[in-house]
Amino acid sequence: MNNTIGIEVLPMSTTRLPADPLGVATQDRIATVRRVRRSALVAGVATLVLAVLAGAANVAVIGGLVTKDDAAKTASDVLASSGLFRLGLTALVVAVILDVIVAWALLTFFEPVDKDLSRLAAWFRLSYAAVFAVAIGQLLGVLPLLDAGTPSAFTMDQRHTQALAKIEDFLNIWHVGLVLFGLHLVLIGYLAYRSGYVPRALGVLLVIAGAGYLVDSFAGMLVANYAANVAAVTFIGEALLMLWLLVKGRIVTPNGSDRHTQGTQHA
Secondary structure (H helix, E strand, O other): OOOOOOOOOOOOOOOOOOOOHHHHHHHHHHHHHHHHHHHHHHHHHHHHHHHHHHHHHHHHHHHHHOOOOOHHHHHHHHHHOHHHHHHHHHHHHHHHHHHHHHHHHHHHHHOOOOHHHHHHHHHHHHHHHHHHHHHHHHHOOHHHHHOOOOOOOOOHHHHHHHHHHHHHHHHHHHHHHHHHHHHHHHHHHHHHHHHOOOOHHHHHHHHHHHHHHHHHHHHHHHOOOOOOOOHHHHOHHHHHHHHHHHHOHHHOOOOOOOOOOHHHOOO
């Protein structure tokens, strides 16, 4: 009699078990939250520095040294404060660089809402920065025109007039570029309104701020001697966004909060 007991040996499976989809999704979500919070801080800080530099440069260079329709006085004031003029130019160039940084940071911050619209908003901001850089290029030619030691076929009075014209060109080109900036703010406001993690009221204020720039820019092109400054009133949305990004942006959770992301509050 055969007492051997047959035992069937099953082949060991070499197939890997699928990764835990919940774990992968959770890790991706945590990474997104951290990325959004970092971009909020970058955008807030860059916007704050940008506001200080651009504001100071415009007050010092345009407001303090330029006298409308008076080329001789403008030339005299610019020459007397040439160091301040150069400092203002440097601040404006840095402002362009900061605009690029803010464009990238806001793109990252709002990507969870709508990637395509976030990219479009970023392109509007980058296009504005490019136009602003062209405008600044006009100011770079001012001091050489006013330098008596620079060879020229024009009289000094003519060169003073040309220098003032370059400053006016800077303003005109910049104001045209503000159309792009206004469109950027309108899209950012819309994204903020839809986000669920930015106050909707702030989104509305940003749309209004963008509309203010659009009104001023188009009115300046279409209405002779347009002197109103709507953006000086509607800009409050920009200021509040900057403050909100600095204070609340670092603890925001895209698309609401859940138990998986609570641990990233201070990441």
